[in-house]
Amino acid sequence: MIRLRDVSKQYSIGGSAVTALDAVSMDLNQGDFVCLRGPSGSGKTTLLLTIGGMQRPTSGTVGVAETEDIYALGDRARARLRAHHIGFVFQLFHLVPYLNVSGNIALGARNRGNPGEHVDALIDRLRLGHRRYHKPTQLSAGECQRVAVARALASQPDVILADEPTGNLDDENASIVIDALAEFCRGGIVLLATHSEREPEYVNRAFDVSGGLVKER
Amino acid sequence: MTIIRLICSELYGRKTTFLLSALAVTAAVALCTSFVLTEAANQRETKRLMRDLGFNLRVVPAATDMNHFYLTGFSDQTMPEDSLDRLAAVKNLSYNHLVSVLHGKIEVGDREFLLLGLSEERAPPGRAKPPMVKAVESSQIHIGSEVAKQMQWKKGDKVDVNGHPLQIARCMPEMGSTDDVRIVGSLSDVQKILGLNNQINEIKAIDCLCLTPADNPQDILKAEITRTLPDTRVVMLSNIAEARARQRQTSDRHAKFVVVAVIFVAAAWVGVMALINTRQRASEIGLFRALGYGSLSVAGLVLGRAVLIGLLAAIIGTALGTWCAMTYGPSIFQVTARAIQPQPTLFWYAILATPLFAAAASLIPAALAVTQDPAQVLRRQ
Ligand SMILES: Nc1ncnc2c1ncn2[C@@H]1O[C@H](COP(=O)(O)OP(=O)(O)O)[C@@H](O)[C@H]1O
Numbered sequence: 001m002i003r004l005r006d007v008s009k010q011y012s013i014g015g016s017a018v019t020a021l022d023a024v025s026m027d028l029n030q031g032d033f034v035c036l037r038g039p040s041g042s043g044k045t046t047l048l049l050t051i052g053g054m055q056r057p058t059s060g061t062v063g064v065a066e067t068e069d070i071y072a073l074g075d076r077a078r079a080r081l082r083a084h085h086i087g088f089v090f091q092l093f094h095l096v097p098y099l100n101v102s103g104n105i106a107l108g109a110r111n112r113g114n115p116g117e118h119v120d121a122l123i124d125r126l127r128l129g130h131r132r133y134h135k136p137t138q139l140s141a142g143e144c145q146r147v148a149v150a151r152a153l154a155s156q157p158d159v160i161l162a163d164e165p166t167g168n169l170d171d172e173n174a175s176i177v178i179d180a181l182a183e184f185c186r187g188g189i190v191l192l193a194t195h196s197e198r199e200p201e202y203v204n205r206a207f208d209v210s211g212g213l214v215k216e217r
Numbered sequence: 218m219t220i221i222r223l224i225c226s227e228l229y230g231r232k233t234t235f236l237l238s239a240l241a242v243t244a245a246v247a248l249c250t251s252f253v254l255t256e257a258a259n260q261r262e263t264k265r266l267m268r269d270l271g272f273n274l275r276v277v278p279a280a281t282d283m284n285h286f287y288l289t290g291f292s293d294q295t296m297p298e299d300s301l302d303r304l305a306a307v308k309n310l311s312y313n314h315l316v317s318v319l320h321g322k323i324e325v326g327d328r329e330f331l332l333l334g335l336s337e338e339r340a341p342p343g344r345a346k347p348p349m350v351k352a353v354e355s356s357q358i359h360i361g362s363e364v365a366k367q368m369q370w371k372k373g374d375k376v377d378v379n380g381h382p383l384q385i386a387r388c389m390p391e392m393g394s395t396d397d398v399r400i401v402g403s404l405s406d407v408q409k410i411l412g413l414n415n416q417i418n419e420i421k422a423i424d425c426l427c428l429t430p431a432d433n434p435q436d437i438l439k440a441e442i443t444r445t446l447p448d449t450r451v452v453m454l455s456n457i458a459e460a461r462a463r464q465r466q467t468s469d470r471h472a473k474f475v476v477v478a479v480i481f482v483a484a485a486w487v488g489v490m491a492l493i494n495t496r497q498r499a500s501e502i503g504l505f506r507a508l509g510y511g512s513l514s515v516a517g518l519v520l521g522r523a524v525l526i527g528l529l530a531a532i533i534g535t536a537l538g539t540w541c542a543m544t545y546g547p548s549i550f551q552v553t554a555r556a557i558q559p560q561p562t563l564f565w566y567a568i569l570a571t572p573l574f575a576a577a578a579s580l581i582p583a584a585l586a587v588t589q590d591p592a593q594v595l596r597r598q
């Protein structure tokens with residue numbers, strides 16, 4: 001469950017303020033596959049980072065799972081909340097260069113007791129079996145993003161925040177990634193930000209983002 | 218994935234920065250190790266050089282006529298030979314290399330020379346050291362260059378001194394001092410020649426206080442000696458004493474300076490390398506944040522890395538330093554090479570101190586890693 005109430009974010013650059021989020025309110029529930037669509041600079045990334053507890057809003061409250069306002073928590077508690085409830089997927093993958101595929105996925109599962117089996121299942125599910133011991137530099141963009149999705153899934157979160165996850169991918173890889181997110185979504189929430197006109201399959205709620213304003217279609 | 222495994226993977230994955238940091242610490246540890254190991258030899262060598270300056274303390278009977286003493290170089294008074302035994306029995310004495318001396322003038326033919334009898338060297342309890350001067354064997358003498366020249370005596374000659382037959386065991390080279398007109402024999406022989414059985418007129422010694430005149434060592438030494446031998450006075454050759462003390466203190470200061478400079482440079486290097494490393498890892502650290510790593514874990518990544526580098530550097534550095542000291546030390550300190558020995562305690566000390574040191578040098582990079590804004594690096598497209 002995600003509850004946003006009047007969430008605003010202003011950046012000040014050299015004295016002048018840029019409004020990246022403008023009084024955004026929304027309620028999302030388990031099973032919501034949410035598409036945030038808007039041009040570059042409209043505030044999508046800011047919204048995802050704010051929901052993910054990575055960027056404190058200027059005003060408003062962000063509730064995730066049982067927590068009413070995650071920014072009322074201390075840093076450590078918020079880090080723990082991220083580890084347990086939130087998975088990130090970035091456009092630029094952000095894989096750890098010196099860990100192999102299996103190691104990168106295991107990073108996401110560090111708060112689970114015995115991640116080994118879990119990681120193996122994810123490797124199979126994202127069809128990375130033959131890449132298990134390869135480093136990120138040896139992978140294609142599509143494979144990198146599949147690793148990143150597997151890593152986000154590894155902590156068995158409640159929410160996945162995916163920032164233009166298919167931006168750098170071909171159609172085949174894009175659909176592997178979207179399929180995996182959709183499958184996750186049966187038991188969780190996916191927020192997917194995109195600037196493309198095409199809306200991915202499975203999306204059941206769509207929001208338009210423009211100049212920091214978020215409107216459901 | 219534990220922090221330790223993560224650190225090890227990172228070190229393995231970024232070998233260049235790792236090797237460069239490890240190199241700095243290893244070099245510092247190796248330098249300090251070889252320095253400490255050779256320092257023992259250095260000190261011994263210095264001591265030896267300083268010791269060659271000679272005795273700097275002279276204990277003479279209190280009734281000595283000081284004018285006579287300075288004009289002739291010896292006391293006109295005598296004291297019992299067992300004074301030396303009494304002095305050498307005192308614990309915690311600030312004197313060492315104790316020798317009793319009987320000194321007098323003697324006529325051989327129509328020439329006047331100095332005659333010097335020396336006892337075996339003695340040391341206070343538990344402080345025996347290799348003797349500074351070797352006693353002359355009984356029935357033998359060593360002669361100065363002028364004695365040899367004027368008497369036309371050679372090594373091996375059997376000569377007569379005041380009716381006592383003696384053999385010349387050694388002709389000394391020209392020293393440019395009263396040594397050149399001196400005949401040196403064993404204490405008992407000289408006592409017989411001078412007719413002063415069981416008497417000595419001086420005890421020579423070296424102080425081991427190593428204080429400069431400003432510390433007023435004379436008072437300390439006098440107080441010590443007059444407790445045991447109340448009827449004596451102490452004459453200190455302050456030039457020699459001071460040279461000795463100053464040399465040792467200079468050597469100590471130099472050692473400290475070198476070690477501190479090495480440590481300082483290594484710390485700066487390690488700190489800068491850690492800084493470059495955390496810069497390089499900005500997006501990685503942002504990712505760890507997104508994955509739910511707290512500040513402690515992020516700091517742990519940077520500091521743990523430093524500790525591991527420190528551990529490795531301590532092991533390799535002490536080994537390397539010991540090897541260097543053992544290989545190159547003996548050619549520098551030729552006389553005291555045997556003082557250069559591996560020191561296991563040094564290894565344990567390094568194992569403990571180096572990781573702490575590396576971590577301390579990485580505190581600023583760790584703080585930067587913790588405070589960096591992860592959102593900033595994660596939004597890069
Ligand atoms: N650190 C920052 N400082 C100043 N302005 C920023 C910063 N980050 C983002 N912005 C601005 O906030 C607005 C929204 O950015 P962002 O959320 O990245 O949009 P999107 O992801 O939709 O492209 C943009 O105008 C961007 O320039």
Ligand SMILES: [Mg+2]
Nearest residue numbers: 044045046163
């Ligand atoms: Mg964006």
